[in-house]
Amino acid sequence: MSPSPGDRVRVTHADVTDEGVLMPSSDAEHLVVKLEGGYNVGVAREDADVEVLESDAHVVGEEDGDEDDVSEIEFDDDLPTVSLISTGGTIASTVDYRTGAVTAQFDAEDVLRAVPDLAGRANYRGRVVANILSENMEPNVWQRLAGAVHEEIEAGADGVVVMHGTDTMQYSASALSFMLDTPVPVVFTGSQRSADRPSSDNVMNAVCAVEAAKADCAEVMVCMHGTPSDDYCSLHRGTRVRKNHTSRRDAFQTVGGEPLGRVDYETEAVTFADGREYAERDGVELDVAPDLEPGVELVKFTPGMDPAAFDYLDGKAGVVVEGTGLGHVHTDRIPRLGELVDEGATVVMTSQCLEGRVCDRVYDTGRDLLDAGVVEAGDTLPGTAKVKLMWALANVEDPADAMGRDLAGELTEESRPWA
Amino acid sequence: MSPSPGDRVRVTHADVTDEGVLMPSSDAEHLVVKLEGGYNVGVAREDADVEVLESDAHVVGEEDGDEDDVSEIEFDDDLPTVSLISTGGTIASTVDYRTGAVTAQFDAEDVLRAVPDLAGRANYRGRVVANILSENMEPNVWQRLAGAVHEEIEAGADGVVVMHGTDTMQYSASALSFMLDTPVPVVFTGSQRSADRPSSDNVMNAVCAVEAAKADCAEVMVCMHGTPSDDYCSLHRGTRVRKNHTSRRDAFQTVGGEPLGRVDYETEAVTFADGREYAERDGVELDVAPDLEPGVELVKFTPGMDPAAFDYLDGKAGVVVEGTGLGHVHTDRIPRLGELVDEGATVVMTSQCLEGRVCDRVYDTGRDLLDAGVVEAGDTLPGTAKVKLMWALANVEDPADAMGRDLAGELTEESRPWA
Structure with a gap:
């Protein structure tokens, strides 16, 4: 049986065996396999031995959630609406598109398939502004991102989560801090370890970022692990945050002060540090000034x-x-x-x-x-x-x-x- | 009475009054006054009103020490010999030359006049390699400095203290770390606050650096305040240290690990951190390889x-x-x-x-x-x-x-x- 996209496969190449779902590949010479954790691997077709384990298994993640929960997501009037905007990076690789290609939109179903723990926390809107490694971030993407955030808030989002690669997250968070007057939280998050690693931080960071996006504040923030453990995420002001370690899960730190606050992973409580000033929700009128001097x-x-x-x-x-x-x-x-x-x-x-x-x-x-x-x-x-x-x-x-x-x-x- | 170098003077310029010792000035348009703490100020002659308080008061600092202690320093066989090498910077401004000019040598008397607390800790040799602000440091000065340290150790120094401006101390300490194989400690120190400030760190840093230079180790290190208090100095490996704050007394930190050790100011004890490897005294044969590729x-x-x-x-x-x-x-x-x-x-x-x-x-x-x-x-x-x-x-x-x-x-x- 010839393997086709959507099949669950076992791929052996060199001495390595990977199991996962075969993804559509834009490149005839390579197979793309989405591993259990959501991370894609590319394997040269001619070196690979492919065994189909299950036909049309669709995408990874479905078996982790309750099929009824994720297949038809209804709008829940009691929940706030959070817009998830993807720019790429490790965390975005967990959001899967059934077409295998990057599309301009993704929906609640895609989000919950990627991170089932997000279920029940908010109504979700999804949007792809870019799909780039963050070292390739350019000022014009900051401008598009600011525009997209502005549109989402205008359309009624109660908070925005921006999924971003960690390399240049601090620069983008700074850019949006200057460009936006926001009445709701705009929360950058990312992942230092890809989803296929046992130590991945992507689920907790995404969950905490959504909780922060629902909080009573109106700041552009970065939400990332506060310690190497899975205890809480720190909330850093977008203009004060810095990636201070190449690989640690708690690489992001506020420089020149304490973080604005934190999100406790277990209790989901969002708390702000004593004496730290921050804008309250709806205290600011929405506006965007995305112009930049490139020189x-x-x-x-x-x-x-x-x-x-x-x-x-x-x-x-x-x-x-x-x-x-x-x-x-x-x-x-x-x-x-x-x-x-x-x-x-x-x-x-x-x-x-x-x-x-x-x-x-x-x-x-x-x-x-x-x-x-x-x-x-x-x-x-x-x-x-x-x-x-x-x-x-x-x-x-x-x-x-x-x-x-x-x-x-x-x-x-x-x-x-x-x- | 016309004021002349060596006089204690009161200089009034604009609304500011400074008291100190008039220094020789290479510039006819300016007066240079050494303030109580050893810090020099320059004042435009034409704007200044100068009153002589005491003729030929010589240099500031004499009255702080015991005249007998500092006027004739005898070599003490029971004490180790520490070479002090000055490159300039805030800490070096405390070492005063009676000629008012930078000379190629200074002696124990000059050292103890500048920092009386250094008395009784070592026999001192003094040497000026440069007198520059450390932002003006150049690779060729690193080469001269390495040569001077090499000569001092060859001449019998049991340890070397390098007085250096804090801006680029980490670069110079790195340079000497690569250039030198040293059997004795080579300890960089400096001052974040000039000696005329109540919060000056120069005395404690100098004392701790001398104690570190006498210790049983053979590393190129930086010795600076470990906390904002006057409790201890940290000893940082020359290649791992970084000035992480523009102005704090404890600005210097080891990046990517803990400091090698510390010098307790009160007990004068030099201790090395558990598990930190360092070379022991006389474990390495003296050598210097000062060549650098400038490009x-x-x-x-x-x-x-x-x-x-x-x-x-x-x-x-x-x-x-x-x-x-x-x-x-x-x-x-x-x-x-x-x-x-x-x-x-x-x-x-x-x-x-x-x-x-x-x-x-x-x-x-x-x-x-x-x-x-x-x-x-x-x-x-x-x-x-x-x-x-x-x-x-x-x-x-x-x-x-x-x-x-x-x-x-x-x-x-x-x-x-x-x-």
Whole structure:
């Protein structure tokens, strides 16, 4: 019997045996098998020995849920509506399309097949904005994403969950933080371990993100494991979050403060930390300002770097420097930064220390930088400062001034350089 | 009476009054006044009103110590000899030269005048390698510094303390870690707050660094406040340390592990953490390999960056990429990196996450990077990887291979990408 998409198969290739459901493949030379956990593997057809275990088994996951629960999802008036927007990444690989291709929409049935634990928590709407690895994220996708979130909220979503690869989630969360005025939570989540791994974090992260999307707040946040255990997810402000570890489940941390809150996995309680300010649900009128200035670069200064690293910056609208300490570069680089300012660029100083404020009034180098027209970004993270500058150059009258003011929780507006 | 260098003066300029000792100034338009704590301020002569409080008061600090203790320092056979090498920075500003100029040597008397608490702990030798702000540090200074440390140890020093500005201390400590085989401790220290501030950390850091330099170990380390309090200094491995805060006294942290040990300020005890490996005193034969390949650049990848940022890399011997997540860049950048490899460059991947290993075998982007000839730096910090690559290209036969091996504690040699 020739295997066809939808069949449950056992594939042996080299010394490895995989069992799962055969997916449609766009490539005649490869088989794509969706493993138990939802992770796809590609196998060269000519090297593979394929045995059909069950014909037309459809997609993985069905047997995990109650068929009646997932086959016909009715709208429940008692539940809030959460929009799930997918941009790609490891977590999105758990959402399966029966066509095997990326479609522009997915429905509640698809969502619950992927993560049955989401059942009964909300009415779901699904939407695919992109299906890319997050290292391939581009500013124009941020713009489309902001538009999609805006539309979903306008259409009545009580909260939005954005599924995103973890590599650049912090940049996208920053972008939406500046672009959106939102009356409901917009919660980014992702997965550090794919669904086929016993240690996968995708189910808990998705569940906690949906709970956060229903909470009484109105912030752009990142919801990811708060510890290596499955106890709670932390809620990080979109402009303050950073992936601080390449592989840990609790890789995401708030830099320069505590997380906004957390979602307890067992009790499903969403709590906000004492003393952390956040916008309440419906306290803000929905708006979106997705324009971005693309000509903004972030350049990291290191000892011994070639001055030619600054050559390509001519004509850029904005430059963010990741300096040392309180916000310094080699004295010899300062005239070049002054030149860029004179040419009309907004040049912004941040620190590779990541924590703490830049303060260029303490040492000579800093004062020379200020004299050259370089602007301080306070305690704004370098990556966030880049996104903010792209946004500010396209949306505010005085971008240099805006870089010293707090727009979306990215900057502590006080001058305590030694605090 | 016309004020002259060495006089204690009161200088009023604008609404500010400073009291201190007038220093010789190389600039006829400015007065330089050394304040009580040892910090120098420059004041425009024409704006300043100067009152002489005491003629020929010599230098600040004398009245703090016992004149007999500091005026004639005799060599004490019972004490170890510690060489203090100054490169500049805030901490070095406390070491005062009666000539007012930077000289190539300073002696025990100068050291004890600056930090009286150092008395009785060691016999001191002093040496100035540079007097620069550490943001102006250059690879050639690392080479001179390594040579000076080598000479001091050869001349009998039982330990070396390097006074260094905090901005780029981690880069210099990395450089000496690769350049030196040392049988004694080489301890970098600095100051986050200048000596004229009540919260200055310079005395405790200097005292703890001297105690660490006397300890039974043989590592290149950084000794800085371990907490915001004056309780202990942490000892960080030179290749693992990072300034993680712009201004806190405990800004320096070991990334990817615990510090090697600590120096208790009250008891002066130097202890090493359980399970942390370190070289013991006299276990290594003294050697120095100061050659560096200058043509090495570190480039940070961010979403939306202009591909032109890679243009200036043609002809470089080495490129360190600070990628996202497990070690990624936008797929479209990979061919360019492959081109650089084909042109003969060693191209190395690190992660802007800072913690955790890069692992390019997990996702397609990573595998494409490996296929392009990009080399993984494991859990080596990006800045350390740059310094290591400069050193490896000048000193080892197969630099690409060396980037995957541990040379100076900078890399955990195991393949546990998800650990």
